[in-house]
Amino acid sequence: MNTIDLIVFFIYIGGIALFGGSFFKKNRTSSAYTVGNKDIPSWVVTMSIFATFVSSISYLALPGNAFQSNWNALVFSLSLPIATLIAVKYFVPLYRKINSPSAYTFMEQRFGPWARIYVSICYLLTQLMRIGTILYLLALTLNAITGWDIATIIVFTGLIVVVYSMLGGITAVLWTDAIQGIILIVGALVCIGFMCYNMPEGPMQIFSIAADNDKFGLGSFELDLSKPTFWVVLIYGVFINLQNFGIDQNYVQRYMVLKSDKEAQRSALIGGLIYLPISALFLFIGTALFAYYNSAEVLPDALQDISKADRVFPYFIVNALPSGVTGLMIASIFAAGMSTISTSFNSSATVFLTDYYNKYFKQDASDKQRMKVLYTSSLIISIIGIGIGIAMINVKSALDAWWKLSSIFSGGMLGLFLLGIFTKTKYVKGAIIGMISGVLVILWLTFSETIFGKDSIGASFHTYLTIVFGTIAIFLVGFLVSMLMQPKKQSS
Template sequence: MNTIDIVVFFVYIGGIALFGGSFFKKNRTSSSYTVGNKDIPSWVVTMSIFATFVSSISYLALPGNAFQSNWSALVFSLSLPIATLIAVKYFVPLYRKINSPSAYTFMEQRFGPWARIYVSICYLLTQLMRIGTILYLLALTLNAIAGWDIATIIVFTGLIVAVYSMLGGITAVLWTDAIQGIILIVGAIVCIGYMLFSMPEGPSQIFTIAADHDKFSLGSFNLDLSKPTFWVVLVYGVFINLQNFGIDQNYVQRYMVLKSDKEAQKSALIGGLIYLPISALFLFIGTALYGYYNSAETLPLALQDISKGDRVFPYFIVNALPSGVTGLMIASIFAAGMSTISTSFNSSATVFLTDYYNKYFTKDASDKKRMQVLYISSIIISILGIGIAIAMINVKSALDAWWKLSSIFSGGMLGLFLLGIFSKTKNTKGAITGMIAGILVILWLTFSETIFGKDSVGASFHTYLTIVFGTIAIFLVGFLVSIIMKPKNQSV
């Protein structure tokens, strides 16, 4: 990075921090901190939902995936219309009717306090890991590009995001998310334009090279459940995206900031659907990079190991783009990560206040005290997230194990919510039995190969199907047990 790139990058970081902090005057109550003042434009919420869905992982991994193989990752995005339509029809009106800042109030209404505590703890733990992972990946990327110290980058980024998200509350998070979403789209378009018009034989050469190497393939269409075929990825995408748009506090909180149900449903739908063409844009970057570098007589030494596809986009940013544009692209990568982190900070603090402090500590606390709780919990969450990111530098294997465990518990969350919405019986024993059954299924599928070997039944299913079978088990077992054990004349 030269001086111009460094200036562009820091101007962006400083500008975002100042802009987010400028909403401090609108952030004087706990209500404004968590759900705003009902004055945020719907387009801002829409872009914020999109920006929350896109992380720096997607921004780097999708081009790397397309460079290394093909467009099979787009199948995940093709599931979004199904998942978002279900969320818009059933989940958004439900949360708007309950009118709580927390998505998990519904769990207590349906199955009791245990369900609310279970899902909220799962959410908080998952968010901490998410913050840590994204901070670490951002630092790793900038370290590779600029050579700066990883731990320093982690602390700097975490503190910057924590400060502006605390000062401005949900309003700052939404507005900065919207801006960062626009920046990352502009950055992607700039990159594609540069590659298209840098080809020796013109823009069409990229398409010719890609077609010759089957780079636009969506993967296999057979019904083999042990491989990530088109159908396996599609079904997996429906369940994961339904979990995102249906029960994730990061999204549910956004549904609550708008004035009407119609606006909330529209923002949820469009915010989800925007990712479909943008993910195609990211994948095209990878395909264009493949054509760009294969049009040369020799592939750069750093890219000859095609198995390390995630390196190709950062390599291109540093070595091919003009000065200033490189700084803009690095800012785009940070935009994707910072938007996700700021959301996690605010939403996690909201869950702690709503699901724990207001219920189990002081139910009639003053609003000043609630604001203090939001600030303190935000600080604690940011410190823990930064600590986890730093731990990832040397202890990645232990954290990989935690990711497996977190997927086990988060898989149970979706099943419980579906049971709560579509089951007409209010039976705590049925819900608990279903949850246990689902977790056992997820555990079996996750560790079957390790314990029983590659020829075991559980090992014959691809890991993408773990959440699918686990969620179905929770719903079906919970539903059946609830009917069998249903007390007379009991219903929702």
Template sequence: MNTLDIIVFFVYIVGIAVFGGSFFKKTKTSSSYTVGNNDIPGWVITMSIFATFVSSISYLALPGNAYQSNWNAFVFSLSLPIASYIAARFFVPLYRKVNSPSAYTFMEQRYGPWARVYVSFCYLLTQLMRIGTILYLLALTLNAIAGWDITTIIILTGLVVTLYSMLGGISAVLWTDAIQGIILIAGAVVCVGYILFSMPEGPSQVIQVALDNEKFGLGSFNLDLSQPTFWVVLVYGIFINLQNYGIDQNYVQRYMASKSDKEAQRSALMGGLLYVPISALFLFIGTALYAYYQSAATLPVELQGENMSDRVFPYFIVNVLPAGVSGLLVASIFAAGMSTISTSFNSSATVFLTDYYNKFVKKPVTDKQRMRVLYISSTVICVLGIAIAIAMINVKSALDAWWKLASIFSGGMLGLFLLAIFSRHKNSIGAIVGVIAGLMVILWLSLSNIFLGPESLGNSFHTYLTIVFGTVTIFLVGFLVSLIGKKKINVG
């Protein structure tokens, strides 16, 4: 990165921090910190939902995926309209009716305190790993681009995001998310335009090269459940996106910050729909890069390996884009990551206050004390997230193991929520049995290769289907046990 790129990048970082901190005067109460002052425009919440969904992982992984193979990952995006519609139709009105900053208050109303503690604790653990992972990936990217020290980048990024998210609360998070969403879209558009007009035979050459090499394929349409076919990715996308838009505190808090039920539903739906064309744009960057390095330039030998596709885009940013534009693209990558991290900071602090402090501290609590809890918990989450990110530099096997556990928690959360919403039976025993059965299925699918060998039945299904089978098991077992329990009570 040259001087101009560094200036562009730091202007962005400082500008976001100052802008986010400017909301401090509007965040004097715990309510305004967690759900705002009922004055956030609908388009801001929509853009914030979109920016929260697009992390720096997507910004780098989607182009790399399309460069290496085809557009199979776009099927995941095609599932979003279905998932976001279900969330807008059923989940959003429910949360607005419960009227709690936490998504997990509803679980206690249905099944008791254990359910609330279970899902909120799982959420906090997964958010810590999410923060650590994105901080690490951002630092890794900037280290590769600019050569800066990874640990220093992790610490500075974590502190900057914590500063403005703490000072400005949810209002700062929403507004900065919206700006960051616009920046990351602008960066992607600029990149595509530059590649198209750098082709020796003009923009149409990108399409021709892509068609000749079948780069626009969506995957196989057969019914093989052991491969990431069109249907496997579509079903997986529906479940994982329903988990995001339906039960994730990051999104639920935005629904609660909306001015009305209709605006909340519209933001949930439009925030999901917006990702569809933008993900296509990210994938097109990968396809265009493939055409570019087939026709207009040659990659260094060290980047031509089969597993090096994720590094092609960062290399292009640094070595091909003009001065200033490279800085904009790096800022775009950071925009994607920072929006996700700031959301996790604010939402995790909200969950800690609502689901633990307010729940278990019996003495009268003033709003000043609640604000102190929000600040302290945000600081603790920041420190833990930074520590996890630094630990990831060397402990990669532990990271892989943890993400398997995180997927187990996620599957259990979604199944329990679906059971609570769509089952009329308020049976805590049924819910507990359902969760245990679902977690056993997820464990079997996740670990059967380790304990039973590659020929085990669990390996007949692609890993994408783990959350699908686990969620369905929790719902069906929980529903049947609750139904049987009700019949026994009626007979008795």
């Protein structure tokens, strides 16, 4: 990176931090910190939902996938209309009616305190791993681009984000998310424009090269559950996106920020659907990179290996783009990571305050005490997240196992919510048996190949189907057990 790129990058980072911190005066109460003051424009919330969905991982992984193979990853995005419509119709009005900052208050109302504790612990565990993973992968990318020390990048990023998210609360998170979402879209368009302009035979050459190499394919349409076919990815996408837009605190908190149910529903729907064309944009970058390095330029030998496809986009950013634009692109990658991390800091602190401190420690706490808890928990969560990110540098195998386990237990959350929303049963034992059954199914599918070998039944299903089968097991077992075992009311 030259001086101009560094100036652009640090102006962006400093500007975001100052802008987020400027909302401090509006962030004097615990309510303002968690759900705002009902004065945030709906377009800001919509862009924040989109920016939360996009991380620096997807910003780099989607071009890498398209460069390496085809547009199979777009099928995941095609599931968004299904998932967001279900969330908008059933989940958003439910949370607005309950009117709690936490998504998990509903679980206690339906199945008791154990359910609320279970899903909130799963959420917090998953968020800690998410923060650490994104910090690490973001630092890894910037290290490859700039040569900066990985641990230093992790600490620097974590501290910058926690400062402005603590000072400005949810208002700062939403506004900075919206700006970061716009920047990453602009950055993607700039890259595409540059490649189109520099193709020897004009922009249409991208399409001809891509068509000759089957780069626009969506994957196989065969009914094979062991491969990431079109149908497997689509079903997986419906369940994952329903988990995101239906029960994830990161999104639910945004539904509570707006004044009316209609505004919340519209923001949830549009915020989700925006990702569909933008993900196609990211995939087109990968396709354009394939055409660009097969006509206009040549990749160095170190990147000729197709397994290193994820490194092509960063290489292009540093070596092909003009000065200043490189700084903007690195800022946009940084933006994608920062928006995801700031959301996790705020939402995790909100869950700790609402689901634990207010309920089990001090129900009559003053607002000053609640603010102290929010600040303290945000800081602690950031320190743990930074620690996880640094630990990943040398101890990835142990943390991979932790991430896998947290994914297993988070997979049980969606089934429990669906059981609570779409059935009328109040039989707690049925819900507990259903949840245990689903987690066992997820464990079996996750570790089947390791324990029983490649020829086992569990190993014959693609890993994408783990959450699908686990969620279905929780719902069906919970419903059937409740129907069969729930004591019948005595007639008078």
